[in-house]
Amino acid sequence: GAVVSQHPSWVICKSGTSVKIECRSLDFQATTMFWYRQFPKQSLMLMATSNEGSKATYEQGVEKDKFLINHASLTLSTLTVTSAHPEDSSFYICSARFTRGLGNQPQHFGDGTRLSIL
Amino acid sequence: GQNIDQPTEMTATEGAIVQINCTYQTSGFNGLFWYQQHAGEAPTFLSYNVLDGLEEKGRFSSFLSRSKGYSYLLLKELQMKDSASYLCAVKDSNYQLIWGAGTKLIIKP
Numbered sequence: 650g651a652v653v654s655q656h657p658s659w660v661i662c663k664s665g666t667s668v669k670i671e672c673r674s675l676d677f678q679a680t681t682m683f684w685y686r687q688f689p690k691q692s693l694m695l696m697a698t699s700n701e702g703s704k705a706t707y708e709q710g711v712e713k714d715k716f717l718i719n720h721a722s723l724t725l726s727t728l729t730v731t732s733a734h735p736e737d738s739s740f741y742i743c744s745a746r747f748t749r750g751l752g753n754q755p756q757h758f759g760d761g762t763r764l765s766i767l
Numbered sequence: 768g769q770n771i772d773q774p775t776e777m778t779a780t781e782g783a784i785v786q787i788n789c790t791y792q793t794s795g796f797n798g799l800f801w802y803q804q805h806a807g808e809a810p811t812f813l814s815y816n817v818l819d820g821l822e823e824k825g826r827f828s829s830f831l832s833r834s835k836g837y838s839y840l841l842l843k844e845l846q847m848k849d850s851a852s853y854l855c856a857v858k859d860s861n862y863q864l865i866w867g868a869g870t871k872l873i874i875k876p
Contacts, residue, residue: 655809692854692868693810742809755800756864758809 652676653745655759663767664735670728670762672743678723679745683756684716686739693742699726733766740764769793771867773855778873779845787840787853787870795860801829801840802854804869810854813840842872850874 652675660668672682681700685693697713699705699720707713717729726745730737740763744756771791779785791799798817802810816822816831816838828841840853855867 693866695864695866740807744809755812755815757812761809763807 653759661765668730672726674745682726683744685742735766773867773870776871789838789855791857793859797858800856805851
């Protein structure tokens with residue numbers, strides 16, 4: 650099946666640090682990638698959708714200057730949490746989908762990144 | 768507004784059968800997905816329904832009724848490893864995924 654690799658799996662860093670999370674589709678071309686965050690015992694919250702080669706579309710309430718998304722190739726998207734603070738601590742999950750037009754392929758998820766800001 | 772409802776938590780016995788229901792109200796419909804998520808892990812894809820009826824995949828089956836805005840996930844021969852959260856998600860007219868809050872399934876021996 651489709652494999653999505655997400656790194657790092659766990660990050661602990663000081664407040665004010667910028668953290669970059671990578672999401673790679675290993676065996677398919679991901680024309681669309683999604684970034685989610687999930688707080689404990691809550692459902693997934695979509696942060697942004699990125700299509701290869703174009704700017705990401707952010708959900709309402711998500712600061713685009715704080716959560717920088719780059720989707721430069723069909724196999725790699727990155728999320729950079731700039732000047733992270735304790736309230737940014739969360740479980741960040743990427744997913745990828747191969748989409749030609751508006752197909753209904755499922756999203757395949759990375760293993761997630763647990764971010765803890767001290 | 769768009770809304771997906773699932774029970775918050777369910778408990779079942781090992782070896783038994785459990786049905787997790789999902790009702791939805793969305794602007795348009797372009798398919799319904801079920802995902803399994805173990806604690807501390809990312810979701811994994813289980814099933815996809817776009818037409819009415821039952822889709823069977825091993826111990827798991829998923830049913831859809833578009834006229835009723837209703838789906839269920841049926842798990843047979845429950846195993847302890849099936850303890851997880853089960854997320855229902857609907858793709859709306861804009862092909863955006865709307866996620867339910869998930870149903871935490873607890874399996875007891």
